[in-house]
Amino acid sequence: MRVLIAEDERFLAEALQTGLRREAIAADIALDGDEALARIAVTEYDVLVLDRDLPGTHGDEVARVVAREHPGVRIVMLTAAARLDDKLGGFALGADDYLAKPFAFEELVVRLRALARRPPAVAPPVLEFAGVTLDPFRREVYRDGRYVKLTRKQFAVLELLLRADGGVVSAETMLEKAWDEHADPLTTAPRVTMSTLRKALGEPDLIVTVSGAGYRLAAP
Missing domain, CATH: 3.40.50.2300 (Response regulator)
Incomplete structure (x- = not known):
């Protein structure tokens, strides 16, 4: 947000x-x-x-x-x-x-x-993809019924990916929406956060790196 x-x-x-x-x-x-x-x-x-x-x-x-x-x-x-x-x-x-x-x-x-919790009708209050469920209000994430403990930035990045509905989310968009205007545009924070988010979610990996563009979710 x-x-x-x-x-x-x-x-x-x-x-x-x-x-x-x-x-x-x-x-x-x-x-x-x-x-x-x-x-x-x-x-x-x-x-x-x-x-x-x-x-x-x-x-x-x-x-x-x-x-x-x-x-x-x-x-x-x-x-x-x-x-x-x-x-x-x-x-x-x-x-x-x-x-x-x-x-x-x-x-x-x-x-x-x-x-x-009152987004446009096209975006459901609870976001789901390939066994991953994110509840923005309760700030909870589950994968195949397993609770996934995330940091605040990991949670924000995962929410962006889920709301993109398979679309590519650029590092610039992540900085804008999950950080703020004072974030260094050259920072590696999105890449590092993405790496730790992948580990937290576990296997099989759902996050695809799109060279030169950003990241998106894809079913295994």
Whole structure:
């Protein structure tokens, strides 16, 4: 999952970013509404965590634009107001969920993962391929009934491969979706993670290396 945090309080934004990364959720920051719209225009985000009171383009307008032009991006709206009419207004703008400040970080994580369970209809909530089952919500992987213990990055990479449904996933895509914008484009992290993921899944190997392109899943 990749998240954009649109929040003008830098300390809060950076604290949320650090916490989400620890939960294996890639997170970027935009400090105003203009930057948020610019980032969403060029990067494929899964969720926008949106402060309603942003400088520049107001958070309400950001929500309208994102809901209209990027319907695949879920919106969690943050606000200091907790009145019912404020919440209703946020949902009317296109928000999928709502959090009033102050909020517990753990609650934000739960809500983000709940939103991730509501992907487009073509992508099932539980992903399966050749005996491998991945549950994004419970963060569990099984192969032929055997529990497979994965690191957070291994889990994120396997989820990308399963969602690709046999298509090739490039190292660049892995860096974008399982790491974040600060990852070194020359890093060997995707290759190393792929190697350890193969070992964790066991034999027969389901992951095929496509020379010069990336990786895909194939039934043995």
